[in-house]
Amino acid sequence: MGLTVGVDIGGTKIAAGVVDEDGTIIETQTEPTPATDPDALADAVAAVVQRLRQRHEVEGVGIGAAGFVHADRSTVLFAPNIDWVDEPLGAYVHKRVQLPVVVENDANAAAWGEFRFGAGKDVDDLLLITVGTGIGGGLVSAGQLFRGSYGVAFEVGHLRVVPAGLLCGCGRYGCWEQYASGTALVREARDRMGSELPEAAPLAEHVHGDSSAISGPMVTELARAGDPLCRDLLEDVGRWLGEGIASLVAVLDTSVVAIGGGVAAAGDLLLEPTTSAFIRTLPAATHRTNADLRLATLGNKAGLIGAADLARSPGDGR
Ligand SMILES: [Zn+2]
Numbered sequence: 621m622g623l624t625v626g627v628d629i630g631g632t633k634i635a636a637g638v639v640d641e642d643g644t645i646i647e648t649q650t651e652p653t654p655a656t657d658p659d660a661l662a663d664a665v666a667a668v669v670q671r672l673r674q675r676h677e678v679e680g681v682g683i684g685a686a687g688f689v690h691a692d693r694s695t696v697l698f699a700p701n702i703d704w705v706d707e708p709l710g711a712y713v714h715k716r717v718q719l720p721v722v723v724e725n726d727a728n729a730a731a732w733g734e735f736r737f738g739a740g741k742d743v744d745d746l747l748l749i750t751v752g753t754g755i756g757g758g759l760v761s762a763g764q765l766f767r768g769s770y771g772v773a774f775e776v777g778h779l780r781v782v783p784a785g786l787l788c789g790c791g792r793y794g795c796w797e798q799y800a801s802g803t804a805l806v807r808e809a810r811d812r813m814g815s816e817l818p819e820a821a822p823l824a825e826h827v828h829g830d831s832s833a834i835s836g837p838m839v840t841e842l843a844r845a846g847d848p849l850c851r852d853l854l855e856d857v858g859r860w861l862g863e864g865i866a867s868l869v870a871v872l873d874t875s876v877v878a879i880g881g882g883v884a885a886a887g888d889l890l891l892e893p894t895t896s897a898f899i900r901t902l903p904a905a906t907h908r909t910n911a912d913l914r915l916a917t918l919g920n921k922a923g924l925i926g927a928a929d930l931a932r933s934p935g936d937g938r
Pocket of ligand 1: 789
């Protein structure tokens with residue numbers, strides 16, 4: 621199969637791109653997401669695919685969607701940010717474009733993209749952890765995308781890491797993404813600023829005393845410029861991240877763990893504390909070959925590229 625279209629449906633934006641067999645994006649288009657109207661959403665996806673088809677010979681469509689995707693690779697069972705319940709998205713889009721369509725969970729699609737063309741292209745096993753507003757993840761093991769029995773495997777953000785810990789958006793307490801995510805980074809930055817300790821002064825000055833103006837990229841930027849408080853905040857997130865990854869690797873024994881998502885833009889400021897916490901926490905770390913922790917390389921295009929590739933392969937081998 622030659623060119624395919626990868627579609628990444630986010631809460632506000634649909635990004636679609638024509639991708640070749642080497643994972644290279646040839647052209648992209650975007651559309652706003654009609655998040656409350658599933659029919660309009662399928663129309664919008666079809667429209668963007670049709671626009672791309674006018675200029676490229678496209679043979680299939682892969683869609684990455686944030687939500688539970690049925691093992692049939694067509695139906696979205698549930699999505700946190702879009703009004704989908706048992707939504708036959710793949711069938712709807714297929715009816716409109718008359719091309720083969722596969723739907724995959726967005727984090728799975730991103731893991732597949734990184735495995736095929738990014739941080740995992742030299743190995744057979746890849747665990748992708750995406751650190752953004754929450755934590756997402758996907759696993760490729762022995763060259764196969766791991767979907768679980770019902771298609772909804774690997775919701776790692778909701779591993780409980782602190783009994784009776786912070787309340788999570790999922791309604792439970794102590795989930796990993798409450799401690800190792802962009803949301804956690806910003807929450808802690810606001811808390812520390814509120815403490816009025818001397819080390820919080822540069823951050824307070826930066827936002828003119830308005831803690832609601834603090835964002836994840838801002839903390840990263842200040843950390844890069846050498847601000848000790850912001851470095852410390854990234855170290856804390858890295859520590860939580862590394863400890864969680866150690867538990868996952870103890871179970872999965874993956875060769876590479878790629879860290880992606882918005883917070884990974886901090887680069888080594890995140891990767892170094894993550895790696896030290898990982899090695900410190902991994903059981904019997906000195907008696908095993910440890911996973912290599914790396915930054916993901918495809919950025920926010922991993923899902924689109926992975927979805928496009930899944931349109932031409934079932935997620936089984938290279
Ligand atoms: Zn949760």
